[in-house]
Amino acid sequence: MKKKVISIVLGILVLITPIILRSKPSLISYLNLVMIYAIAVEGLNLLLGVAGQISLGHAAFMAIGGYTSAILVMNLHLPSFIGIIAGVIFAAFFGFLIGFPSLRLKGFYLAIATMALSTAITDIIKRLQITGSDHGLMNIPPIKVFNFSFSSEISKYYLFLAFLVLVVILIRNFLRGKGGMALKAMRDSEFGALACGINISYYKILAFVISSALAGLAGALYAHSISYLHPMNFGLGLSIDFLAITIIGGLGTIFGPILGSFLWIILPRFFGTSLESMATVLFGVILILVVLFLPRGLYEIVEKFDRILKRPVGEK
Amino acid sequence: MFSLIFRGLATGSIYSLTAVGIVLILSTTNVMNFAQGDVGMFLTYIAFLFIARNVPPYLTLPVVVVAGILLGVVLDRGLMIRARRSSHLGMVMITLALTMILEGIVATFFGTIPLYFPPIAQGDPLIIGSVIMDRQNILTIGVALLIFLILFIILYRTKIGIAARSIADDEYGATILGVPINRITTFIWALSFGIAGIAGLMTAPRLSLEPSFMIVVQLKAFIAAVLGGMGSITGAIFGGLILGVLENFIAYYIPSIKESFSLILVVVVLLFLPNGIFGRREARRA
């Protein structure tokens, strides 16, 4: 009962926040970025937390999604939603390709391979004329549906929220279904999963496809929101950031990515621009503390509150 | 043509140094140190502090080694000892967290604007026949060879070095004999960080000093280590040198694929040549 009330309150809060903040669109834009990151990290969370595959290449998929959508809309004048879908598919395709090395490599070696492949991808992006090579792509138009342009931060907020909710629901259903079970079994014991007749190869590649599709979606939304893409922003640094967010937020949980992204984007705002780099240091320290002492991430703290709430009234 | 080889050897020396540091740690502690490059970066910034106070550049060599050794000891005793109980993923995340911390500290105190770092060896290049040899490159190769020599002496002729190799071979066997694993592990981290510092110091004059300047070098070092079979120091050394030379040739003759070449190469090697080009050691893979 209590939990339901809190969920509803939270839900309402989430819905009216942009209205409360409407005089400060920059704050809303941060929340938008949080949601974009959350979508990408949901993908990485699936790959890392559920399937147990270490990928240092997540940012590259985001880049692929973003650039694909931006180029299709800008150069071929295709409608936004086709751009976004194309971005997702293209990113998923590359995820499919990278899934194959993951069949033969584990742990550290997969990390190195994904690191190399993603650097190669951003490198290629840097070279191609069509992607704006070294200068990046500028003036990417906002998402347009039936003559309505999602150019204001508030409109983007609700659009991204809708996407995020959709993603969360899809992932939750996937995890509850056969796919989720298979991935979890694989993460805990590949041999055991094999013994149960689970097709490991299929699921490993599936995990890569889904996670890169989500990164691609995030990239497309990012492209039409920030309106500017540069290959340097999608390098190893961002991939590492995504990994950090996944772990800090709570590996393997559905809301961990949202929590982690929120912390990641919002916390540095308290530091001011001059000390922004210290925020990175702080996150590094938090990451180490989480790995050593709080393996289920910050979400574990949320879960603790949850348990407190579940106790019958009258008990302490 | 020989100038190309020479320059390639200089670049390769830096790759080899970093790769050796990575392999040292990996074989004795089973940790893949994704912070090896950034440690070198951090130590080079420390050296920069000295340069800014007009200390002669050649003194930065010992500075960087001593600072590296201290950092290695502090980090291992302070953090890695606790971290050893974590999973593979946990160890990777900790080294990645280290990169964030090191880059963040440097960015806070020095900013992200690239800084000029003077080469230790100044002056005109040496010319022998048709071979042009830049002085800093000669120094780089020379220093690297010296380090490798010292490393081999340590690993093959001193008690602690032999014990470190025994841990790499069979940790259980070493434990049973009473070998002080923790102490030797700290020693290896300290050694590896000292080498990282030298690698950073040799790279800074070529690339200019900024928080991310060692990232690409580290990636190439991983590639070199993979080429060399990931478990052997000699492999890492040759892997790095060969990679450096190959890269220089490709940069000269087919400049368009210069960057992507090594990246594709490593994936090919990882997939099809599990023991690297030198085929030593068992495959530690799937």
Next chain:
Amino acid sequence: MLRIIDLVSGYGPIDVLHDINIDFKDASVVSVLGANGAGKSTLLKTISHVVKPRKGSIIFDGVDITHFEPSQIAKNGIAHVPEGRHIFPNLTVKDNLLVGGYFRSKKENEESMDFVFSLFPVLKERVNQQAGTLSGGEAQMLAIGRGLMAKPKLLLLDEPSLGLAPKIVSEIFHVIRTLADKTGLKVLLVEQNARKALDISDYAYILVLGRIALHGNPEDLKENEEVKKLYLGGKYV
């Protein structure tokens, strides 16, 4: 010498050894026998502290070593030659031995190495070879030699006959017995090969499912019906 009193030990949630009592008294070579999984290796690992004892105590030369670190135990005169040998394949024979003598001085190590070579001449022939190239028997000799480098008073030998041809096993066992007789070295031998072990022992314990089922003189044990039954997989009596 060595006294083990009411020892309990195990891994994780499982106790493998229960109420172990062993006393060397005047014996030089003591065997602990038993089938696979009886807990023999666990016993040795507990003595050398790779596995921590949970209850009971271990007294060595009058000193309670129950809570020592593994490196302390090695320094204090107990050497453990593990099951499966665990020699260092990429190190030379010589370097393997040197690691065994890690805590000894250079001079002591030189003497110890000469001594090991006198026991196992084949090691001297292969002194600079990589240990990974040694045959099974040579590797076992190397492992024992490595243990001896620490100049121990007590040698813990874990299944030295594993995977070796009978002739080599006899040779090695003969060396062990001679070693015990001539140098006063005490040996705690854990074995599956009951017959050969009993041949060189002064006393023996039989371990079944983590408990001492029987103990006595080798001659008595060899005749014992229970021993024959237990070794054929009979129940704990």
